[in-house]
Amino acid sequence: MAKISPKNIAEAVYGVSQGKSGHDLAFILKRSVVMLQKKRMLGKSKEVLNALQEIFDKKTNTIRIKVTSTKGIGHQEKSKLEHEIKERYKAQNVESEFFEDKELLGGMKIEVGDEVLDTTYINKLRQLENFLIQGK
Amino acid sequence: MSNHIVENLKKEIENFKAILKIEKVGNVLEVFDGIAKLSGLSDLRSSEMVTFGNGEVGVALNLEEDAVGVIIFGDYSHIKEGDVVKATGRILEVPVSDSIIGRVVNAIGAPIDGKGAIKSDKTYPIEKVAPGVITRQSVSEPVATGIKAIDAIIPIGRGQRELIIGDRQTGKTAIAIDTILNQKGQNMICVYVSTGQKDSKLRKLQARLEEGGAMDYTVIVSAGASESPALSYIAPYTGVSIAEYFMDKGKDVLIIYDDLSKHAVAYREISLLLRRPPGREAYPGDVFYLHSRLLERACRRSAKYGGGSITALPIIETQAGDISAYIPTNVISITDGQIFLETDLFYKGIRPAVNVGSSVSRVGSSAQIKAMKKVAGTLKLDLAQFRELEAFAQFGSDLDDSTKRQIERGKRAVEVLKQPQYSPVKTEHQVTVLYALVKGFMDDVPVERIKEFEQGLIEHSERNAKTFYKEVTESKMWTDKGEEQLKKAIGDFKQSFNK
Numbered sequence: 001m002a003k004i005s006p007k008n009i010a011e012a013v014y015g016v017s018q019g020k021s022g023h024d025l026a027f028i029l030k031r032s033v034v035m036l037q038k039k040r041m042l043g044k045s046k047e048v049l050n051a052l053q054e055i056f057d058k059k060t061n062t063i064r065i066k067v068t069s070t071k072g073i074g075h076q077e078k079s080k081l082e083h084e085i086k087e088r089y090k091a092q093n094v095e096s097e098f099f100e101d102k103e104l105l106g107g108m109k110i111e112v113g114d115e116v117l118d119t120t121y122i123n124k125l126r127q128l129e130n131f132l133i134q135g136k
Numbered sequence: 137m138s139n140h141i142v143e144n145l146k147k148e149i150e151n152f153k154a155i156l157k158i159e160k161v162g163n164v165l166e167v168f169d170g171i172a173k174l175s176g177l178s179d180l181r182s183s184e185m186v187t188f189g190n191g192e193v194g195v196a197l198n199l200e201e202d203a204v205g206v207i208i209f210g211d212y213s214h215i216k217e218g219d220v221v222k223a224t225g226r227i228l229e230v231p232v233s234d235s236i237i238g239r240v241v242n243a244i245g246a247p248i249d250g251k252g253a254i255k256s257d258k259t260y261p262i263e264k265v266a267p268g269v270i271t272r273q274s275v276s277e278p279v280a281t282g283i284k285a286i287d288a289i290i291p292i293g294r295g296q297r298e299l300i301i302g303d304r305q306t307g308k309t310a311i312a313i314d315t316i317l318n319q320k321g322q323n324m325i326c327v328y329v330s331t332g333q334k335d336s337k338l339r340k341l342q343a344r345l346e347e348g349g350a351m352d353y354t355v356i357v358s359a360g361a362s363e364s365p366a367l368s369y370i371a372p373y374t375g376v377s378i379a380e381y382f383m384d385k386g387k388d389v390l391i392i393y394d395d396l397s398k399h400a401v402a403y404r405e406i407s408l409l410l411r412r413p414p415g416r417e418a419y420p421g422d423v424f425y426l427h428s429r430l431l432e433r434a435c436r437r438s439a440k441y442g443g444g445s446i447t448a449l450p451i452i453e454t455q456a457g458d459i460s461a462y463i464p465t466n467v468i469s470i471t472d473g474q475i476f477l478e479t480d481l482f483y484k485g486i487r488p489a490v491n492v493g494s495s496v497s498r499v500g501s502s503a504q505i506k507a508m509k510k511v512a513g514t515l516k517l518d519l520a521q522f523r524e525l526e527a528f529a530q531f532g533s534d535l536d537d538s539t540k541r542q543i544e545r546g547k548r549a550v551e552v553l554k555q556p557q558y559s560p561v562k563t564e565h566q567v568t569v570l571y572a573l574v575k576g577f578m579d580d581v582p583v584e585r586i587k588e589f590e591q592g593l594i595e596h597s598e599r600n601a602k603t604f605y606k607e608v609t610e611s612k613m614w615t616d617k618g619e620e621q622l623k624k625a626i627g628d629f630k631q632s633f634n635k
Contacts, residue, residue: 007202047202114176116161124154131152132145 006044009036010051063091068099068120069108085112160223164188165203167215170364171409174204174221183263185224190214193244194221195228195366198410205410207366209244227263230374231256232381237325238351240342243359243367243374249342260381262373266432273438275472278503279390279447282318282560283311285490285553288512288570289519290475293503294388295436295445299467301452301459302477306489308451310557311475312392313341315449317348318560319390325382326354327391329375331368332398335360344558368402376433376446383437383444391434395451396427400463417462427463428470459494473497486554492519505612508563511570515549518574522546541579548578551586564608565594568601572626581633589633596629597622 013032020028036042057064065085067073073081082094089112105121162176172194177186186194186206192215198205208215230245233256240249247254275293292298300308316326328345330338338358345351355378359371372393379389393399400423407420415421427450434448450471452464457479459468468474473496482489501509525543529535535543552573555561561569569590572578581589598605604618604625 005201051202111161114160114162114178116159117156118159119156127154128149128152132148 006047007051009048010055013052014055061092062095063089064095066097066111067108068101070102070104070106073098162221164215164217164219164221167212169409170208170212170366172206172208174206177204177223180204180223183227185226185228186221187224188215188221189219207406209366227261229259229261230377232258232260232378236355240356240358243371245374260377262370262377267435267437271437271441273436275436275499275503280318280563281315283314283488284555284561284566285488287566289492289516290495290497291500291504293500294447296499297431297434297448297471299450299452299471299474301454301464301474303454303457303479306477306479306482307487308477309394311488312449314560316350316354320349325387325389327375327379328356329372329393330358331371332361365402365405369406372399372430379446383446386443388445390447393450395453396467397453397463419462424466427467431470472499492516507567507608507614510614511567511574519549547583548586549573551583564605567608568597571622577626577630592633593629597625601625
């Protein structure tokens with residue numbers, strides 16, 4: 001018998017919850033948790049939730065980004081960044097999370113799914129270090 | 137001086153341009169026994185290199201629905217769950233250059249002999265599709281191993297794949313080393329791939345090659361017994377990539393895989409850790425392909441496609457002489473013949489312990505020089521008959537004259553084919569000695585004096601059969617005139633020997 005993956009469960013939950021609301025939806029979600037417990041997959045609930053989130057994002061054409069910088073980003077910069085990301089990934093919605101990290105020294109790091117655009121000073125210094133050591 | 141350094145550094149820093157690019161990253165889900173499972177990296181290709189935060193390199197082997205299975209080259213003890221992993225976009229490759237000759241490198245092509253960095257501006261992918269049919273040419277030039285039993289009976293041609301198979305301590309590596317030592321001045325580059333061998337053995341081997349001047353044309357690729365199975369798994373592919381670099385330059389290369397049984401064991405370990413289904417002897421289903429794709433890269437390319445060749449001598453260690461085990465049968469079927477070494481012969485003092493009956497070279501005879509073909513034509517049959525008669529003669533004392541003659545000839549043939557380690561014999565000398573043997577000149581020489589006779593004959597004939605020697609070494613021909621001269625030289629020597 002094939003192994004059930006968190007993605008399979010997420011797809012099933014998404015499938016049965018389509019068009020449901022109120023009591024029906026609550027019942028389905030409760031039954032889903034019972035199924036996870038029966039299949040001994042409660043430990044994988046985080047992966048199931050992530051997979052479910054991915055399915056919803058795909059359906060709603062939403063992109064999630066994580067932006068890390070040394071200090072907070074202004075409102076104008078935020079909306080400009082979101083606009084750029086929307087254009088680049090042809091997305092309808094952008095869900096952004098902003099973090100601060102002093103160790104980056106400057107610049108910012110933008111993460112979209114498994115893609116990263118790193119313009120931080122710490123990364124540039126690392127590249128310079130490699131260049132001086134290995135000539136790469 | 138210090139100003140100069142500061143100025144140079146300043147210039148380097150000014151020239152430096154940080155590259156701004158989108159990188160593909162993932163995270164470590166779990167690490168165990170040199171294997172890492174990664175999340176993310178959705179576009180990763182098979183055999184693509186990834187780099188871990190601490191600089192370690194890995195290669196993607198398993199691309200699963202929601203994870204990637206990676207083998208880690210090097211120390212994985214500092215890698216932990218949640219670490220960031222970057223995709224490099226490059227299929228695993230090794231640096232190659234002419235300056236790699238004479239060096240000892242590890243499985244990813246980095247020097248380990250303490251002689252500094254190897255400058256190279258080119259890399260070769262370690263996995264490559266073998267040259268196609270159109271680009272190939274059949275084997276026609278010999279690889280002189282300097283071992284009489286092999287050059288005469290189981291000849292190897294340039295571009296051939298000849299398996300060396302036998303139990304432990306039967307002289308498999310010795311044959312490989314002697315072959316490398318004999319390549320001096322033969323226009324051959326040698327690559328010795330050591331997989332899962334003891335470091336002490338490798339060090340000894342390197343010292344022996346240095347002593348014999350063989351490191352001038354040899355590269356050693358080593359994945360030691362203490363290193364991770366991932367390195368043992370890729371070492372033979374690294375070796376053949378280095379060999380291909382030289383073949384692409386039109387050169388002839390000899391590559392030795394010591395040994396492929398340990399390579400298969402390393403691959404089995406990786407496969408089981410990656411949870412690939414086990415098959416016979418717990419090896420994964422693609423263990424045949426593992427070796428066939430490696431050995432197919434040995435070939436002789438036609439002049440139209442740049443010439444050059446790769447001759448492969450894989451080594452397989454059997455357990456208690458069992459050549460019908462999984463890996464030995466696989467490699468026997470892939471290669472163009474095998475040199476079978478036997479423990480019994482080894483302890484009888486017949487060294488190299490080649491079992492002539494079980495050994496075969498399927499394509500090598502077309503690469504043998506005419507002179508050798510002429511003298512060694514019946515040797516294999518004679519030896520096989522001798523072995524049979526020898527066993528038969530133990531039961532009865534009354535034997536007819538022809539049987540007795542055959543047994544006596546056989547005893548001398550066995551003695552002639554004995555050869556100490558690290559003392560390869562030149563082809564022309566082999567031809568001389570074998571001619572004396574098959575033409576019956578040695579029939580009345582006592583068996584215990586055969587070695588003495590052989591040595592004296594070589595010295596005498598070198599002085600007195602110059603035309604014959606010139607023909608054999610230069611034009612590789614066999615003429616009646618040369619034969620007459622050789623016959624006379626042997627006759628003269630025999631007279632003086634008997635006095």
